């Protein structure tokens with residue numbers, strides 16, 4: 001397959017001829033990247049699956065509404081239905097969607113993001129087998145640039161500086177990290193063999209838009225906050241409506257100022273912190289790197305100022321009228337074992353714990369020149385940003401009211 005060079009790709013982009021195929025375009029990062037590319041004038045094909053309730057096309061249409069896409073941008077958008085797990089879809093998709101034969105670039109965002117070892121077969125299938133099928137499509141089409149969305153957490157359990165280098169082996173914290181690292185190597189080997197340029201993007205934890213608070217996903221940052229709010233509501237209503245015996249048994253009380261006291265210690269230790277990047281910055285960096293770094297590379301999209309857990313706890317307590325939550329080291333639990341409330345809260349938190357102990361530095365050397373040229377810097381996750389994000393989360397019912405029924 002003849003592939004065009006960087007200069008010709010630039011010309012096709014500038015002339016509005018270049019076509020980008022996006023996998024995972026119904027997901028968080030993929031939909032934002034698709035919207036940004038469409039707004040920038042690209043022709044975009046989204047690979048999407050139908051859900052139980054909605055055909056693929058309607059799912060994408062609903063997202064186009066959410067992003068407020070103009071009619072002209074929608075005209076540049078096509079939907080190809082398919083499942084990356086199905087090896088037959090490559091041929092089928094190319095025959096059934098003639099535009100795919102002329103794909104210049106693929107942005108691969110589809111992934112199984114579960115951390116659970118129980119889900120290993122599904123996670124491996126999507127992050128290794130599914131990726132392999134997408135790379136096959138790249139090899140058979142005219143694709144000259146593969147944009148692979150990975151994660152900063154391919155760094156696994158390493159300490160210290162995490163470099164923008166290939167990660168050939170573990171230790172990894174979970175099956176997600178392991179399969180994402182193996183996926184990168186697979187993409188590297190196939191793209192080298194096929195003469196396809198490759199960029200690997202490694203975001204850390206992505207949350208909502210730092211300016212508006214809007215988001216399509218309520219995991220990672222949101223989940224532990226939502227769990228605390230849920231406990232606040234359960235015990236506050238027990239106190240208000242049923243005499244408060246259950247709350248008292250858990251050590252929960254309402255203080256005179258109305259704030260709910262939840263005696264919860266979160267075990268995080270001295271490394272207690274989260275590396276948070278807002279989706280607006282993540283997408284701006286992706287767009288800048290796609291345009292500026294035509295040779296490809298490995299790029300962290302991370303925050304050089306990770307946020308301490310104590311700060312986030314403070315923001316959450318003030319915003320949601322809670323007190324009593326503390327970040328502690330493991331030794332605190334040796335002298336006083338977990339109470340019932342802590343055990344309950346911990347059961348919600350377990351999968352996220354490695355990402356709540358992350359004050360590591362993610363090198364951002366490769367993207368630095370492009371970021372400097374565009375004047376891009378990762379916004380600080382401060383209390384104002386937290387409040388905007390949580391206001392949106394509450395309004396959207398933590399995701400349940402995102403789309404009208």
Ligand SMILES: NC(=O)c1ccc[n+]([C@@H]2O[C@H](COP(=O)([O-])OP(=O)(O)OC[C@H]3O[C@@H](n4cnc5c(N)ncnc54)[C@H](OP(=O)(O)O)[C@@H]3O)[C@@H](O)[C@H]2O)c1
Nearest residue numbers: 024026027028029049083084110111149151203204205206
């Ligand atoms: N969110 C973060 O904080 C974060 C941070 C770092 C890296 N990342 C990386 O960013 C990428 C996207 O993550 P995300 O947060 O946007 O996840 P997400 O919202 O869960 O989206 C995953 C997407 O993959 C699609 N998908 C999964 N299996 C598929 C299959 N078999 N066939 C076709 N499509 C399939 C999903 O389609 P359906 O809608 O049909 O399920 C969905 O569109 C992943 O590579 C992830 O590792 C995310």
